[in-house]
Amino acid sequence: MMQSGLIEDWRPKGGRLTIIRPSEHARAAAIRARTDSTPPSFQQDAYLAMARTAKQAGRRFDRLILCAFTLPGAPDIAALVAATTAVVRRHDAFHSWFELDDAAGMQRRVLEPADIDLVADSWGEIDGLLISRIVQRVTPGPTSWDCFSFGIIDHGGSFTVVVACDHLNTDAVSGCIISAEVVRLYLDPAARPADVPVGSYREYCERERAQAAELVAHSPQITEWADRIRANGGRLPSFPLPLREPDAQVSTSAASDHRVLLSGPLADAFEDECDRAGVRLVAGVFAAAAYADYHLTGRTRYFNLSPKNTRAGAAEHRTVGWYASLIPIDFEFDPAAGFAATAQRADAAFTAGKWLSNVSLHRVVELLEAQEGFHVRRGWVAPMLSFLDLRKLPGAELFAALDFSFFGSRGTSEEVYTWVQRTDDMIWAASLFPDTPLAGGAMTRYCDVLTRVMESIARAGTGPIARDVA
Numbered sequence: 001m002m003q004s005g006l007i008e009d010w011r012p013k014g015g016r017l018t019i020i021r022p023s024e025h026a027r028a029a030a031i032r033a034r035t036d037s038t039p040p041s042f043q044q045d046a047y048l049a050m051a052r053t054a055k056q057a058g059r060r061f062d063r064l065i066l067c068a069f070t071l072p073g074a075p076d077i078a079a080l081v082a083a084t085t086a087v088v089r090r091h092d093a094f095h096s097w098f099e100l101d102d103a104a105g106m107q108r109r110v111l112e113p114a115d116i117d118l119v120a121d122s123w124g125e126i127d128g129l130l131i132s133r134i135v136q137r138v139t140p141g142p143t144s145w146d147c148f149s150f151g152i153i154d155h156g157g158s159f160t161v162v163v164a165c166d167h168l169n170t171d172a173v174s175g176c177i178i179s180a181e182v183v184r185l186y187l188d189p190a191a192r193p194a195d196v197p198v199g200s201y202r203e204y205c206e207r208e209r210a211q212a213a214e215l216v217a218h219s220p221q222i223t224e225w226a227d228r229i230r231a232n233g234g235r236l237p238s239f240p241l242p243l244r245e246p247d248a249q250v251s252t253s254a255a256s257d258h259r260v261l262l263s264g265p266l267a268d269a270f271e272d273e274c275d276r277a278g279v280r281l282v283a284g285v286f287a288a289a290a291y292a293d294y295h296l297t298g299r300t301r302y303f304n305l306s307p308k309n310t311r312a313g314a315a316e317h318r319t320v321g322w323y324a325s326l327i328p329i330d331f332e333f334d335p336a337a338g339f340a341a342t343a344q345r346a347d348a349a350f351t352a353g354k355w356l357s358n359v360s361l362h363r364v365v366e367l368l369e370a371q372e373g374f375h376v377r378r379g380w381v382a383p384m385l386s387f388l389d390l391r392k393l394p395g396a397e398l399f400a401a402l403d404f405s406f407f408g409s410r411g412t413s414e415e416v417y418t419w420v421q422r423t424d425d426m427i428w429a430a431s432l433f434p435d436t437p438l439a440g441g442a443m444t445r446y447c448d449v450l451t452r453v454m455e456s457i458a459r460a461g462t463g464p465i466a467r468d469v470a
Contacts, residue, residue, distance in 0.1 A: 004390065004421055005430050006256050007066055007132060007407040012162070013155055014127040018077055019138055020084050020120050020150040029115035030097060030145035036110040040098060041205045042212070042360040043322050044168060049379065050412070051142045052100050062141035063167035064409040067175040068160055069402040071183070075152050075159040077120050083185035084150045087178055089113040090193050091320035093169040093201040097145035110202075111145070118150070126153075135164050136409065142168035150182075167322065167408075169201075173309055174320040175406050176393055183402070199313070201321030208310075212363040217371070221359045226368055228303065228330045228356075234375040236382035237303045239416045240296045241442035243434050254413035255435040257443050261451050262458060263426040269458040270427065277340035282387040283347035285420050285427075286329055288457060289385060290342060292450040294335050301332045302346075305384050308357045326361050326384070327353040339457050381414045389422040416443065427454070 022030075040048060047063075054061030088094045094116070099107045126134065131153060139149045148169070151162030163178050170178070185191055215222055229236065262270050274284035290302035310323045331349035333342045361380075368374045390396065398404075413432040416439075420429045429447065433439045 004388075004406050004419075005258055006432075007064060007136060007409045008256070009258060010066065010068070010132050010405070010407045012068060012128040012131050012153055012160055014131065014153070015125070015156065015159070016154040017123040017126040017131055017134065018075070018120050018152040018154070019123060019134070020081055020118050020152065021138065021148075022146040023117050023119045026111075026116050026118070027146055029111055030109065033097075033109040033111045033115075033145075036096070036108045036202075038096075038108055038202050038206050039209050040106070040108070041208055041322060042362040043324050044098075044205070046362060046379075047168060047322075048098055048100065048106060048142060054412075055100070055143060060141060061143075061412070062139075062147070062409065063411040064136060064139060065165050065167055065170050065172065065175050065406065066135065066408070067163040067179045067404065067406040069179055069183070069399065069404040070158055070160050071186075071402065072158050074157075075154050076186075077152065079186055079189060080150070080152055080161070080182075081118055081120050082189065083182050085116070085118045086185050086193060087181045088118065088148070089116055090181070091178075091198060091201070093174075093319075093321040094148065096169075096202060097147075098143075100143055109145070120152075131162075135162055139164045139166065142166050169322060170320060171309070171322050171324055172388065172406060173311070173317075173323070173393075176399070177318060177320055179404065180398070183398070196318065197315050199311075199316040199319040201319060201323075204310075204316065204319075204321060204323065208360070211358075212360060215359065215363060215367065217367045221356055222364055222367055225328065225356055225359065225361070225364045226371075226374065228328050229364075229376060230373060231301075231330070232303050234373045236376055236380060237305060239383045239433075239442070239446075240293045240299070241446060243416070243439040243442060244436045245438060253435040254410050254432045255440055255443075256410055257431045257433070257447060258428070259447055259451070260426050260428045261420070261447075261454050263428075266455060266458045267422070267425065267427045270454055271422075273339060273457055274343060277343045279343045279347040280350075281389060281422060283343050283350055284339075284457070285387045286346040286350065286385070287333075287339060287343035288450060288453045290331070290333055290346065291335065291339075291453045292446065294333075295449055295453070296446065300335060301330075302349075303328070303330045305329070305361075305382055306350075306353075307384060307386050308354065310357070325357040325359075327357040329353050329385075383416045384418070386417075386419045387421070388419065391422060391424060 051061045095111045140147045147166035149164050153160040274281050305326045308325050308327045310325050311317045331345040333345050365376050416433045418431040433443050
């Protein structure tokens with residue numbers, strides 16, 4: 001069964017550890033690499049701005065994405081070095097890094113693929129908990145080119161492959177792409193990756209910026225984004241409960257919560273109710289979130305943001321990079337109308353929001369922040385609710401056979417970020433939120449209410465939600 005969560009939840013089996021990462025030669029080549037005028041993507045730009053702030057404050061900043069899977073037999077380290085090197089050379093997201101200065105400027109530098117080579121370093125016999133810490137410690141953050149590494153844990157009779165990359169260059173889909181390619185090239189060294197072309201993340205960044213530059217304040221997508229934000233008082237969504245005392249200093253450290261929302265027959269029953277309502281499972285999740293919000297605040301308008309994979313075309317769907325934008329989920333509902341009616345509104349809102357996600361919210365703010373009644377500014381933060389059906393990921397059957405799992409680091413958080421995931425036997429959620437006493441209590445209450453809402457839907461069907469869930 002595929003697993004997912006926070007890196008601190010990862011408990012690999014111990015064994016003989018080998019770390020594969022860029023050589024001294026490759027790191028030197030990165031320093032000498034040519035400059036390139038291609039800007040970062042909007043997501044990268046905002047992420048690097050946070051990295052610069054953290055660096056100036058003397059804090060480490062990173063958001064690591066980690067994938068792990070198990071193969072039978074004894075590891076051939078030389079073959080694994082060759083496979084991982086080929087993957088890194090194949091995807092140009094790994095060829096760039098951004099040199100930051102103190103004046104908010106940045107310069108992209110680009111390596112030639114031939115200058116990139118990886119080397120293996122044996123660490124000896126290590127227990128599982130320490131391996132987790134080692135992988136996080138040896139993988140630099142986004143201000144370094146070599147913000148990726150691979151690990152091999154030899155258990156004797158089988159071995160675990162670990163893929164660790166900073167979020168700057170990757171996303172969850174990228175983790176699956178990298179893992180699948182490593183497996184294929186390791187098991188079949190004669191494979192020719194070039195026969196299956198991939199896209200260019202650098203070209204995607206250029207395309208995203210060029211399309212954004214054509215937009216003006218009265219462009220239809222900008223106007224619709226603005227309408228949704230103005231209907232919310234000119235502000236982005238907010239979590240339904242307070243996260244800090246009014247006069248408290250904003251905390252950037254993150255706390256986490258991980259819980260099963262529904263398991264076994266109840267998870268299946270919730271999905272059946274979505275089918276009965278004629279909606280996708282993702283719409284059912286947002287409808288449940290809307291009911292939870294209503295029970296906590298009395299609001300009958302639901303507004304939230306959800307990440308979207310922005311890959312376009314077959315080649316990009318095989319390409320490593322941070323392909324992401326945000327979908328605004330915005331709808332009004334009548335709590336007494338029942339789950340089916342609310343889920344249908346959520347489904348329609350999700351479909352409408354996907355069109356708007358072709359425009360980065362960062363560009364929306366650039367164009368509208370000076371307008372009266374629009375209170376969102378650059379550097380904004382907002383809650384996010386993501387849904388991912390792990391059963392439908394590319395290569396899901398292969399990954400299930402390889403005991404595949406992926407995890408994200410705790411990082412920092414000024415808002416609430418929640419990832420709801422469907423596996424074969426459950427629907428569960430992982431959340432990051434500000435590390436404050438008030439936020440901890442708020443998250444416990446919110447997740448309790450969301451769980452009871454989803455249980456009520458699973459048990460009672462598409463009719464009205466039980467009134468005592470809060």
